[in-house]
Amino acid sequence: MAKALMIGAVLALSGCATALPTVQVTRFHLNQPIAPGAVRVEPFVADDSMEFQTYASAVQGELTRLGFPAAGADGGQYAAVIHVTRDTREAMARRSPVSVGIGGGGGSYGGGVGVGVGITLGGRPKGSVVTELRVQLKRRAGGDVVWEGRAQLDARENAPAAQPGIAAGKLAAGLFRDFPGESGRTITVK
Template sequence: MAGFPSFARAALAGSFSALLLSGCTAMTPPVDVTRFHNAQVAPIVPGSVIIEANVTDEGDSRSIEYATYSAAILRELQRVGFTEARDDAKNSQYVARYTIDRAVLSAGGSRSPISVGVGGSTGSYGSGVGLGIGINLGGQPKDKIVTELSVRITKRADGNVVWEGRASVEAKQGSPAAQPGLAAAKLAEALFKDFPGVSGTTIRVP
């Protein structure tokens, strides 16, 4: 596991804001969201947090993608009351670890265990099943890009999980909503909508 370097986040601040603005006018598909927590018994008290990515595929292109997702998640966590542990990350009250999985769903609806996603699975969602890589033939509907964001928030002091959630969206290949920047903003916003959300229930966020 690796935290995302702050310099990359800073370098992308301007471009990320532009992506958010463009997302306001783009037609984006709905997001399916599921959350798990025990907040009704032990309320989640927001505090300082550090964002970390479960990275298995590194490189310049992936670094840009991870920076975009890190910024989107942090923005939503700040919106619900958390603060970034920028100067004292090792002593943050919480750690938010996330995974990005992306795959291609063929226009014919076929699925296979072949995945083009990155990162490992998190929490109780298990290993998951990848989606097949389809070939789009002329005249047929376009394949869809399936992007899934999983986030788990743990207490640093004891490692206990206080909240975890998963958000997924399907967008036509080549459409604005299939681009990492817009997908990151859309998924993060949907995932933390009405935080902590209803536990164990899947909702669809427009």
């Protein structure tokens, strides 16, 4: 009896482990060092909602961990411009499946341009919420994009990972894992 309960518990836990959604991450940069400096997290489109603040806090936490502390009144050396999209899998599939990321820059490290193309195909079960976090790290002086990334999480509507608080932390952690990451490559983060 005890052995059967233990096997049942192991199977239940393994089912939970496979049910945790993964994050798909793609990043682009100029393959040059990015000097740490103070950064201010800003919305792509004016947004002061609590939901935006949840994502902004998660991004700032990851940037601080990487040596990019929150900027003071001067605005710092960088702006981290973030854009969050949440929608159903079905609505995302109706949009154009091709996205293009382009980064260019100059400054003390030289110049360069990186281009990437991503294709998103449908096929996830109905009732999924897709949350996408995009971040561009720009130099304040000149506005050059030195790094940009996209992280996407697909979770069932009623799953904890579909909630903004959990999704924000998981997306930001995945996006900044092994920063700056390999440019143009999509990885899966558990």
